[in-house]
Amino acid sequence: GAGVSQSPRYKVAKRGQDVALRCDPISGHVSLFWYQQALGQGPEFLTYFQNEAQLDKSGLPSDRFFAERPEGSVSTLKIQRTQQEDSAVYLCASSPTGELFFGEGSRLTVL
Amino acid sequence: TQLLEQSPQFLSIQEGENLTVYCNSSSVFSSLQWYRQEPGEGPVLLVTVVTGGEVKKLKRLTFQFGDARKDSSLHITAAQPGDTGLYLCAGGAGSYQLTFGKGTKLSVIP
Numbered sequence: 001g002a003g004v005s006q007s008p009r010y011k012v013a014k015r016g017q018d019v020a021l022r023c024d025p026i027s028g029h030v031s032l033f034w035y036q037q038a039l040g041q042g043p044e045f046l047t048y049f050q051n052e053a054q055l056d057k058s059g060l061p062s063d064r065f066f067a068e069r070p071e072g073s074v075s076t077l078k079i080q081r082t083q084q085e086d087s088a089v090y091l092c093a094s095s096p097t098g099e100l101f102f103g104e105g106s107r108l109t110v111l
Numbered sequence: 112t113q114l115l116e117q118s119p120q121f122l123s124i125q126e127g128e129n130l131t132v133y134c135n136s137s138s139v140f141s142s143l144q145w146y147r148q149e150p151g152e153g154p155v156l157l158v159t160v161v162t163g164g165e166v167k168k169l170k171r172l173t174f175q176f177g178d179a180r181k182d183s184s185l186h187i188t189a190a191q192p193g194d195t196g197l198y199l200c201a202g203g204a205g206s207y208q209l210t211f212g213k214g215t216k217l218s219v220i221p
Contacts, residue, residue, distance in 0.1 A: 002155070031207065042115075042199050042211035043154065056208065091153050099207070102146075102153025 002026070004103035006092050012109045013082045021106045025094030031077050033066055033100065035091040043091055049075060057060045061086075082110045120140055123218040124200070127189055132215040134200035135182045141174055142203040144184045147196045154199055162184070177202035188217045 005024040009034075013019050025032050031050055035043035036059075040071040051072035061066070069075040079086055087110045093100040120186035124130055134143070142161045158167050160176035160183065167174045171194075173186040179183045181217055197216050203210040 032209075035211075036134075040213070040214045042117075042201075044211070045208055048207055063202070093153070098159065099156050100154075104151065104153050 003059075004092055004094050004101055006090075006103035006106050007104055009104065010107050010109075012111065013035075014111055015083060016081050018078065018080045019071065019082055019108060021079075021090050021092075021094030021108070023075045023103060024075070025073065025075070025092070026096075026101055028071075029094035029096050029101070030072075031095040031097070032069055033095070034075070034077050035060075035094045037089045037091055037105070038086070046077070046090075061078050079108075086110050115200055115210055117123065117198075117200060117212035119213050119215060120213070121216050121218075124190055124221065126191060126219055126221050128169070129188050130188070130190055130217070131184055131186045132198055133182070133184050134212055135139045136202060138180065138202070139180050140202035140204055141180070142204070143180070143187055144201045144209065145174055145183070146199040148199060154197075167194070185219075190217075192219045192221050195219050 007022045012096045033048050034046040045055045048056040049069045064080045066078045089105040089107045091105045095104045118133050142157045145157045148154040157176045163178045163180045165176045169198050172186045197214045199214045201211045203209050
C-alpha cells in the first residue's frame with residue numbers, strides 16, 4: 001500500500017491481557033516512530049527506530065511496553081499485562097527524513 | 112521537558128469566518144510543524160517552518176513562526192466545513208523527536 005498501515009484498528013482487552021499492535025511503514029522509510037494519543041490529547045512520543053535499531057525508547061511508560069522492528073520494516077508494539085490507563089490510540093509514523101507519515105492508529109480499550 | 116501550549120482548545124465558527132490559532136512555548140525549537148487530524152485518522156502534515164519570522168501560505172492557510180522560534184500561529188481565511196478537524200503543532204529540537212501540543216479542535220458550521 002501507499003501509506004502506513006496499522007492493525008488491528010480496534011482492540012478491546014481485559015485488564016491483564018497482553019496485546020500486540022502492528023505497523024507496516026511506507027516502503028523504504030528508514031525511520032519509524034510510535035506515539036500514544038490519549039483522548040483529548042496530542043500524540044506523545046514512545047519510541048524511535050532507525051532501520052532495525054531502536055535508538056530511543058525513553059517515552060515507553062513502563063517495562064510492560066516493548067517494541068521491535070527486527071528486519072527494519074514491520075514493527076510491533078507489545079503491551080504486557082494491560083492496565084486501564086493504557087487505553088489510548090497508538091499511532092505509528094514512518095519518515096524518510098523530517099516529515100512524519102502517520103498511520104490511522106490502533107485504538108486500544110482496556111476494560 | 113519542552114511543552115507546547117495551544118489555544119484556544121476548542122473553536123466553533125461559521126463558514127466564511129476567519130480564525131487564528133496559537134502555539135506557544137517557553138522553549139526554542141529548531142523547527143515547528145502543523146498537522147491536521149480528522150476523527151479516526153492519523154495526523155497529516157500541513158507545513159514545516161524552520162526560520163524565525165518565517166511565513167508560509169498554503170491556499171487559505173497562513174502559518175507564521177515567531178522571531179524567537181518559541182511560538183507559531185495558523186490563520187485560516189474564509190473557513191470552510193472541510194477545514195474541520197484537530198490542528199496540532201509539533202516542535203522539533205533535535206534530529207528526530209517531536210513534541211506535540213494538545214491541539215485546537217476546530218468546527219466550521221455550514
